[in-house]
Amino acid sequence: MSATLTAPEPVGTTRATTVEVVAPGMQTTIQDWPGRIGYWHIGVPPSGPMDDLSFRLGNRVLGNNEGAAGLECTLSGPTLRFAAATWVCVTGAVADVRVDGVPVEQWRTVEVPAGGELSVGAIRGPGMRTYVLVSGGLEVDEFLGSAATFTLGKFGGNTGAPLAAGQRLTLGAPNARVAAAVPMDSIPSFGRRWELAVTEGPHGAPEFFTRNDFDTILGTDYEVHFNSDRTGVRLIGPKPEWARTDGGEAGLHPSNIHDNAYSIGALDFTGDTPILLGPDGPSLGGFVCPVTVVAADRWKLGQLAPGDKLRFVAVRSADAAPARALGRERRASLGSVLSAGRDGDDGVLLRTEVDDETRVTYRRQGDDGVLIEYGALTLDLGLRARVHALHQHLIATAPRGIIELTPGIRSLQVRVDPAVLGITSLLTVLTEAEALLPDSSQLVVPSRTVHLPLSWDDPSTREAITRYMHGVRADAPWCPWNIEFIRRMNGLGSVDDVYRTVFDAEYLVLGLGDVYLGAPVATPTDPRHRLVTTKYNPARTWTPENAVGIGGAYLCIYGMEGPGGYQFVGRTTQVWNHRARPTSTAGPGVDRFATDDETPWLLRYFDRIRWHPVSAEELLDLRADFAAGKVSIDTTPGEFNLAAYRDFLTTNATDIATFRATQSEAFTEERLSWKSSGELTD
Template structure:
């Protein structure tokens, strides 16, 4: 790092005179460098923060990464720079290519979800950081678990599938057989198991993990050990409720009894409301899942035995919720069935992640098969006849709902992608397990596609009527216990509606109402025979699909890591373009032998109209790209940048 060309030391304060130029330079150790400015950057708060969430395109400076020409105002300095002491040498971390990261067991460990050998493997295996990693999550390459159960039941065919539950930053999430360390931009809710969670004081290391690094997870001694005979990560049990550890600053409260039961969700709702009205000391956040409630404290020191006993006692007092009547709006949304954007996501998955998945090339046909339906038209009718109840928000980002049909006869059950997709179009609609989700933004995903709809998040507007709004802003459309129904539109019409939504010219139809749990229970009783028949057919088809997977080796498949190829020699007269990431060329859009003119400050790859995407672990250079394309440029011609599209 330098100021006006003069080097300045890392980890020490320095003064930047007005008009000076600060250059950070190349990061030589780790993945990221940080520049701290006295007073901070003066930008408006968004949802209580000044940070930028670039994937969601909000917060910070215009909701995006900085570009040339941006002007940033600084906040008021609290103290002069010379009053700030350098970071002591003993407090400066050692940053290399091999890491040890402290974790704690839970929330989903052995013997309920993983075998004891699986958990020991997690804690003894040197994992490699996969190139397909970012702030949403750090994918790891390592051994495949043996698993303690055959499948996830209603949550999905793979044993990693669970009913959607809140996640913690730093959770080791198994998306199928692939482990992912969830980052600060990762989802707050999802349907995969998490055997261990990184301790709060260790999470900074996530930001420095670079592709190819080695990660060793080390078990830390918990402040509150598991009771004798309890599963790993279980802090306490009482009256059918279990308290699970999520790192050292969060706990998860859920019923011991497995399965999807709307009465259990109602019970979680009552508990959520009780804790909001009488919060324990140090409470920072509450996140409800399908059948669980995450309680997050400001500091690990707030997670006392007294606090844990109080949570369990309060949860046990919420014995049932049969008399619960909740606000429940009816929200009608358009859907483009089998939308082209979902087809593109499937094609990308097959090209860059996995080309032999049993749910591809058409997710809808897989949904038909695994539910025992006669035709794809039956999938269509079931979906559009259903009324989906919103049980959670924030599943795969930005107010994305996780919802299930009120009528079990409409409850299509699928499994989730293994491994997960790296790209999903904004507002794609998918089904995973027994749940439907609308993806709030572009990003990874694992639900089986059925279509695409309009936005469920509006970064420029505020939807009224929810006391969860921060600073008067509530950009998410849906609420807990809303009921969603669909009407079909063509793909072109959907694009028009999406544009009108962005312009503030259109909003979906919403009608206020209520939902009575007692009345819903009566409905289930009245239709119990038909519901049982539907579920019987569904279970049989589910079992047949499981047998097909066994026969095909789906449950025992082993993916050998691709060995990076050595860079090919450059052809005479060609110039190499160095890429600071592991990548391969997705497609070349120039004819062989075509000459490409290169202007000042224009990247060769951009001039060639070449697209690159991080899709396979090839060498970390693209030296042979120009030769492969037949381009001829003179040595010394400027190569300033490489325009890329990197899969999240």
């Protein structure tokens, strides 16, 4: 055991408790662990330290709670001036660390004297991030239960942004005793070549990938792309062969699926581009994920630097090291080397039958999650009703150990704490629940009609397309105008027909958080309004906040700036604003954001969105009012009745079949065009 040291004692009530940021470093943020848990279902990622191992070890040696708020530094760190003598520990990648100009060791506790300065310079070796932990942690206002900074969402860490020069941080009460250093056998090893332990699933061979694809994924040294960050680590590697020609209703590319919840650490193929999803990544999306990094190895994502090489090593899920462990089993690649082997089940844990028509598939999502899928790979609101029934049942019964429930189009993700509820026990809970669910064919749920403005073909979306053409891909068939591409894909006569179809449609919200922060994934209730497109491949690196796009058979509103792949039709006002307050003059029939800042999302499951046109200038005015808290959204109460909806489909079956036939012909023609140009191969 390391020796313990006596920490400086507070002097009465006059002890200064602040730290001044003299220089902020390149990208220094306040984080805590495990971050913002419980909001995955509305598109709020956990955030927290990307390398949780280095972060937690530093807290532990200082006598703090492992999750106490500290600083994450990317590439270079800050210079901090301490008003009172304070014990600190700097962990993570090797950097030049000094106290009042004198070099000090990382992974050891060091006392910064009153008035002294701690400086963390540029990283000098492998790795991307260092961590600064202080005795007592940082005192930070929480948002949605966490102090973790989510810079894309502009919340957490008090300011929602990286540290700035002149900012003052408040220290928590210091601990009486601290250890001298993190034990040597617990310090993680960094390098330029990494092994990441992964489990098979959720989307394996032979349904989505070929056997050769899967062997390639496990046998390839992928290279880390320079365009990587906390949302995801983009990789350079071979293009899959794919086990199917397209994604059907979900999109033209074989990577496209009906939107489901992702896991942190999933290897997400956005088209042919593999991306490891990080702690600021999206919760919901429509791309396949063949393997998932086990929870105990996800710390490595935070240290992957551009040019690094990595290899995925399949492990049996039962052999994965516990995520909460901080001992030598998590140092580097020991867990993956010692436990190498495959579950050999293609990521499918179990298949059962609900009835003669509906199969339930339970898919593995790492060692801490299961994705439950209903029925065939089709868009069927009856399947969404079944998901809703299971979701509500699990909320009501609240099995111990379940920490997140996130519905998708035809799926429900269940994330657990494996130390409390193992995956085998979870499967028992889930299969027993099926026998207790009500008849989902009789689903009747509240369903507001929410009237939102839409700036058609907005200049901001045009700018995003231009950026994509200049920075990513100029020859994409959806460029230079997404709306013309949508027209062509659906066999419509003109772009005016696209306009009329979108504004005539009523979009039913099936999921939230599709591209963050309460952003809906929705589909027209009338299949004759259901435009089908494919998604960008590769994905965009920038999308304007609240852009509106169509991908597969779905429409989404982007909750914030970030990457994306849906084909643009325009832009709307905010669907999330944690600073907004309702207008005092709003009258009857007007809905608004809740008055408390813990519920900043606008839309709910099964809401129906109706668009009304506004000019680009009018939208900017509406957005400015919204940002200022002048929120008034017209809504009409109602309900969604699945039985009545099915009667509607039966009554209009002939017209719907005619529309789908025309659409299918255009879809096939576009696919053949792509094949002839080399865009697609069988």
